[in-house]
Amino acid sequence: MAGSQDPNENPVAINVVPMVDVIFCLCVFFMCSFKFKQIEGKFDSWLPKDKGSDGGVLTDVPLEVRVAMFWDEASQTTSRQLGSRKVKTDEELQTLLRDSHADHVRAGKPDTPVTIDADPRVPWKEVINVMNLCKRESIDKIEFAFGAGK
Amino acid sequence: MSRFKNPEAEENVSCNVIPMVDIMFLLLLFFMLGADMTQRELEDVVLPRADKVQQDAKVKAANEGTRTTVNVFHVHGSNGTTCTTFNAGQVCRDLEHWKIAIRSNYYTLDTVKDALKFEAEQEPEDDPTLVGKGFSKRQVMIRGDEQAPYGYIQRIIESCAAVKIYRIEVAAALPEPK
Numbered sequence: 001m002a003g004s005q006d007p008n009e010n011p012v013a014i015n016v017v018p019m020v021d022v023i024f025c026l027c028v029f030f031m032c033s034f035k036f037k038q039i040e041g042k043f044d045s046w047l048p049k050d051k052g053s054d055g056g057v058l059t060d061v062p063l064e065v066r067v068a069m070f071w072d073e074a075s076q077t078t079s080r081q082l083g084s085r086k087v088k089t090d091e092e093l094q095t096l097l098r099d100s101h102a103d104h105v106r107a108g109k110p111d112t113p114v115t116i117d118a119d120p121r122v123p124w125k126e127v128i129n130v131m132n133l134c135k136r137e138s139i140d141k142i143e144f145a146f147g148a149g150k
Numbered sequence: 151m152s153r154f155k156n157p158e159a160e161e162n163v164s165c166n167v168i169p170m171v172d173i174m175f176l177l178l179l180f181f182m183l184g185a186d187m188t189q190r191e192l193e194d195v196v197l198p199r200a201d202k203v204q205q206d207a208k209v210k211a212a213n214e215g216t217r218t219t220v221n222v223f224h225v226h227g228s229n230g231t232t233c234t235t236f237n238a239g240q241v242c243r244d245l246e247h248w249k250i251a252i253r254s255n256y257y258t259l260d261t262v263k264d265a266l267k268f269e270a271e272q273e274p275e276d277d278p279t280l281v282g283k284g285f286s287k288r289q290v291m292i293r294g295d296e297q298a299p300y301g302y303i304q305r306i307i308e309s310c311a312a313v314k315i316y317r318i319e320v321a322a323a324l325p326e327p328k
Binding site: 044131 | 167170171174175177178181182184185197198199200201202203204205222240241243280283285291293294295296297298299300301302303304307308310311315316317318319320321322323324
């Protein structure tokens with residue numbers, strides 16, 4: 001091995017010091033550029049294949065649970081409304097979604113979707129939060145409302 | 151006094167660097183294997199957190215298409231300017247600062263539909279019930295920053311619907327463990 005040989009056995013000694021230097025440099029480079037990835041998950045959000053793609057205005061009022069979200073630029077906050085009722089906290093919204101979904105199931109309409117109708121300026125995390133609340137209540141059918149006439 | 155002279159102790163204090171070189175090789179191998187030098191599909195975004203997200207399946211289903219990742223992220227510090235709103239932890243609503251990127255190519259709200267149309271045409275749907283209806287089996291993953299305006303994601307979803315991409319996923323991060 002280099003560094004511990006009898007010089008008489010091998011007169012040509014290999015100097016490994018530059019190699020160690022290069023390895024140190026490479027190590028520092030890769031350690032500085034290394035980034036631990038955030039663990040990511042996903043929500044499946046497949047679009048319906050039979051409606052909505054032509055962008056037409058709805059003529060019939062569908063049976064739905066509508067969560068409206070508004071953005072207040074002055075206070076940088078999002079306000080939420082379920083139907084006509086203002087909702088302040090996540091727990092309240094989750095309870096209302098649960099009750100509403102239970103009502104629709106009892107009425108024989110378990111596939112009633114929750115429609116998220118948000119202002120375009122609302123932060124994306126607020127919309128994800130509402131989707132997450134729906135998923136907690138096992139509500140899988142979630143729809144997004146688009147503005148008419150685009 | 152001893153009859154025999156004590157032999158002089160040989161002082162040979164040399165540092166054996168071989169184990170260190172071995173460890174350095176191992177570290178180098180670890181970081182080289184972990185480094186990703188290829189064109190990145192994922193931009194630097196802070197994903198919104200949700201505890202009901204599902205992990206990606208380890209094995210792709212037979213009828214699944216390849217996935218296109220659409221990133222919506224905030225560009226701050228570009229052109230020498232900084233976004234004071236974003237840096238202060240507030241919600242930035244300057245539309246010039248928010249970008250849409252697919253495979254490091256940037257698009258606007260108006261041009262993203264053309265990019266998605268190109269993606270959709272790469273993989274037409276082969277499900278017998280959907281053949282001929284113009285649908286695409288291309289999957290689209292939307293990775294939006296948690297502060298991104300919902301209007302951007304809304305436009306992306308709208309564009310996907312217009313070009314007949316229906317397999318959409320939205321990315322979220324698992325909450326931090328307590």
